[in-house]
Amino acid sequence: MMLLLALLQTALLSAARAVTVYGQIPFGQTSALSATATATDSPRPVQTLAAYDETILDPPIPPQDQALTFTLHLSATNATVPNLSIMQHGSFYGFSIEISYLQVPFLNLLGQIQQRAGGMHIRIGGNTQDFAYHVDHIDGGYATSKETKDARNPTLTPAVMYTDELFNIAANISSLVNVGWYFGIPMNDTNWRLQIAERSQAILGERLLGLQAGNEPDYYLGHRHRIEPYDAYEYTEEFDSLVQAIQDNRNIPIKNMLIGPSLAAGPWLPERLWSTGYLDKFKDSLKIITMEQYDELIRYFEAHTNLKP
Numbered sequence: 091m092m093l094l095l096a097l098l099q100t101a102l103l104s105a106a107r108a109v110t111v112y113g114q115i116p117f118g119q120t121s122a123l124s125a126t127a128t129a130t131d132s133p134r135p136v137q138t139l140a141a142y143d144e145t146i147l148d149p150p151i152p153p154q155d156q157a158l159t160f161t162l163h164l165s166a167t168n169a170t171v172p173n174l175s176i177m178q179h180g181s182f183y184g185f186s187i188e189i190s191y192l193q194v195p196f197l198n199l200l201g202q203i204q205q206r207a208g209g210m211h212i213r214i215g216g217n218t219q220d221f222a223y224h225v226d227h228i229d230g231g232y233a234t235s236k237e238t239k240d241a242r243n244p245t246l247t248p249a250v251m252y253t254d255e256l257f258n259i260a261a262n263i264s265s266l267v268n269v270g271w272y273f274g275i276p277m278n279d280t281n282w283r284l285q286i287a288e289r290s291q292a293i294l295g296e297r298l299l300g301l302q303a304g305n306e307p308d309y310y311l312g313h314r315h316r317i318e319p320y321d322a323y324e325y326t327e328e329f330d331s332l333v334q335a336i337q338d339n340r341n342i343p344i345k346n347m348l349i350g351p352s353l354a355a356g357p358w359l360p361e362r363l364w365s366t367g368y369l370d371k372f373k374d375s376l377k378i379i380t381m382e383q384y385d386e387l388i389r390y391f392e393a394h395t396n397l398k399p
């Protein structure tokens with residue numbers, strides 16, 4: 091059946107001449123693995139991207155030892171509920187994708203999430219954003235491409251080049267599903283490359299939610315992106331220089347959508363940065379205050395699957 095479906099898909103794809111599909115490895119993985127599974131196999135996760143996993147899990151029997159009648163004391167208004175957070179939207183949880191990883195099948199997942207949460211926020215960036223640079227054209231119509239491997243990045247991710255297509259893809263996705271975007275301004279050095287800010291504002295308009303200024307700067311020294319001395323004070327100085335460069339750039343009409351400081355709270359505790367006056371100094375440029383936390387759950391996920399989240 092899988093084979094038939096795969097053939098059918100191939101036939102459909104070849105009939106639709108206007109569609110170009112790059113690197114659909116997940117299709118291959120799914121069919122190869124499903125073909126080797128036997129009917130006697132008990133349900134278990136199939137080694138493929140979650141979007142293509144056809145496993146149906148049997149729900150466990152509901153616990154029988156629960157009280158089915160109980161009294162809940164609910165306040166008539168939220169005014170008397172102690173310690174309530176500010177109201178959160180369905181898009182409170184979002185995705186973070188390295189620039190080089192944006193893939194078309196992701197759209198299906200977004201559609202599913204939109205049905206439940208109303209919309210999504212996606213951040214495009216990470217270690218790759220700091221060395222990314224804009225080019226006018228990449229052969230074959232690709233939106234991103236990579237240089238040869240670069241040991242400067244902790245993940246050994248090579249520098250990514252991107253074209254306007256990166257933002258066109260984002261804009262196209264947002265024209266289909268309710269998605270807002272965060273991009274990151276490269277900060278591997280302070281010869282500011284502001285094309286990400288220029289092009290994302292021009293192409294994405296109000297779908298652009300913010301621009302990250304620095305990605306885990308407290309690791310810049312450790313990752314050898316900076317030489318000593320490099321501490322919260324130096325980062326604050328660089329942030330100032332970036333704010334100035336944006337002020338002076340006529341192709342970046344919205345000046346106050348920066349996101350920072352995105353500390354990993356590794357080498358620097360947030361207080362170390364606050365003591366430089368960062369928050370007060372940049373309150374007119376900052377739209378969002380962020381911290382980054384690499385969750386234990388992700389490590390667990392990586393250790394127990396062959397997937398990189």
Ligand SMILES: *[C@@H]1O[C@H](CO)[C@@H](O)[C@H](O)[C@H]1NC(C)=O
Pocket residue numbers: 172173
């Ligand atoms: C509300 O927050 C305060 C301060 O963090 C804490 O002491 C208190 O226990 C909290 N109250 C409730 C009902 O959680």
Ligand SMILES: *[C@@H]1O[C@H](CO)[C@@H](O)[C@H](O)[C@H]1NC(C)=O
Pocket residue numbers: 168169174175176177
């Ligand atoms: C409390 O309720 C009011 C009225 O429904 C609403 O506007 C407000 O956002 C709520 N606040 C929180 C923190 O949920």
Ligand SMILES: *[C@@H]1O[C@H](CO)[C@@H](O)[C@H](O)[C@H]1NC(C)=O
Pocket residue numbers: 220221222223249278279
């Ligand atoms: C920063 O990244 C750009 C683009 O990848 C590169 O041309 C430049 O040499 C890098 N700067 C440093 C100091 O490594």
Ligand SMILES: *[C@@H]1O[C@H](CO)[C@@H](O)[C@H](O)[C@H]1NC(C)=O
Pocket residue numbers: 255258259261262265
């Ligand atoms: C979709 O992308 C194409 C270029 O690939 C662009 O010309 C078009 O304007 C985009 N559409 C939307 C709605 O953003």
